[in-house]
Amino acid sequence: MDRYSRQRRFAPVGDEGQQRLASSRVAIVGCGALGTHLAQHLVRGGVGFVRLCDRDVVEWNNLQRQVLFDESDVTSCVPKAPAAAAKLRAINHTVDVEPRVVEVDATNVRGLIADVDLVLDGTDNLATRFLLNEACVAEDKPWVYAGVIGSRGMVMPIRPGTSACFACLLPGLPEPESDETCETAGVIGPAVAVIAGLEAAEAFKILTGRHDALAPGLAIVDIWENDHRIVRPPRRSDCRVCAKREFLHLESDAHGGLVSRLCGGNAIRIVPAHPGPLDLDALERAIAASGPVRRNEYLLRFSRDDLELLVFEDGRALVRGTEDLDAAQAAYRRYVGDP
Numbered sequence: 491m492d493r494y495s496r497q498r499r500f501a502p503v504g505d506e507g508q509q510r511l512a513s514s515r516v517a518i519v520g521c522g523a524l525g526t527h528l529a530q531h532l533v534r535g536g537v538g539f540v541r542l543c544d545r546d547v548v549e550w551n552n553l554q555r556q557v558l559f560d561e562s563d564v565t566s567c568v569p570k571a572p573a574a575a576a577k578l579r580a581i582n583h584t585v586d587v588e589p590r591v592v593e594v595d596a597t598n599v600r601g602l603i604a605d606v607d608l609v610l611d612g613t614d615n616l617a618t619r620f621l622l623n624e625a626c627v628a629e630d631k632p633w634v635y636a637g638v639i640g641s642r643g644m645v646m647p648i649r650p651g652t653s654a655c656f657a658c659l660l661p662g663l664p665e666p667e668s669d670e671t672c673e674t675a676g677v678i679g680p681a682v683a684v685i686a687g688l689e690a691a692e693a694f695k696i697l698t699g700r701h702d703a704l705a706p707g708l709a710i711v712d713i714w715e716n717d718h719r720i721v722r723p724p725r726r727s728d729c730r731v732c733a734k735r736e737f738l739h740l741e742s743d744a745h746g747g748l749v750s751r752l753c754g755g756n757a758i759r760i761v762p763a764h765p766g767p768l769d770l771d772a773l774e775r776a777i778a779a780s781g782p783v784r785r786n787e788y789l790l791r792f793s794r795d796d797l798e799l800l801v802f803e804d805g806r807a808l809v810r811g812t813e814d815l816d817a818a819q820a821a822y823r824r825y826v827g828d829p
């Protein structure tokens with residue numbers, strides 16, 4: 491009857507650790523390759539509350555490595571967070587899973603992490619990680635950084651005030667577009683599984699209070715080259731984030747008004763300058779005048795002039811079928827309004 495019996499039997503968790511997990515709250519930022527693995531580990535392991543934050547819908551090229559999704563999620567165009575939540579509830583109904591279809595940015599990140607005990611990195615870009623780091627230092631929340639690309643990845647637990655933070659590790663600000671991405675370098679599923687496993691293990695250690703067992707720095711693993719190292723970045727006394735508490739990303743107002751190419755290609759993401767709830771019913775009626783439009787609980791989806799537009803409730807959109815920022819913006823302007 492006890493679904494956690496094997497985990498309880500593992501001495502460092504035990505009955506007390508299991509109770510701690512049950513009363514823990516975790517936010518996972520990004521519900522893609524890492525995020526779906528992480529969510530599965532936490533929900534199967536009995537963490538009491540799991541918030542899933544993600545802005546995207548499930549795409550065909552996600553299925554190779556993003557566990558929890560299947561072909562029906564792609565064809566029904568369900569956003570990743572609720573698609574994952576549905577699977578997770580079937581795995582363990584006793585866990586409170588909260589899907590949030592949201593672009594995590596400076597305006598909302600503190601609200602998304604303020605009521606949790608731990609934040610887990612399931613993102614795919616440095617800008618969001620710098621933002622998360624600042625938010626976690628500002629809110630005094632532990633978080634676990636992780637990134638995976640190709641056959642390699644990195645994991646580092648970060649406890650503000652105790653360990654080096656992400657800005658201690660990378661003191662310079664990243665150049666825009668400097669990220670090597672899963673689109674340019676590819677990524678294999680087993681690498682995701684290994685890195686997510688390490689990240690989830692760090693999460694279990696933090697949630698059960700076993701800080702002595704935490705990785706003493708940045709774990710770097712390459713499963714193709716058979717390499718596993720740990721480097722120990724020092725806590726920097728001049729760190730602009732954890733020492734000086736300068737929150738450049740968190741206090742930036744450059745959130746909305748972004749038009750960017752989607753990792754994965756042939757699609758453009760549009761974030762309006764002032765995101766806010768759209769009246770999807772009214773928009774659906776207006777768009778229906780020019781042709782068919784499909785609708786689910788979260789978005790409108792329609793094709794015009796060789797482009798497919800997905801318009802979310804908060805005004806964000808995904809324009810598929812082009813790499814041309816101007817063409818995507820023009821289509822948005824024509825059917826939705828000024829971005």
Ligand SMILES: [Zn+2]
Pocket residue numbers: 654655656657658659726729730731732733
């Ligand atoms: Zn720092």
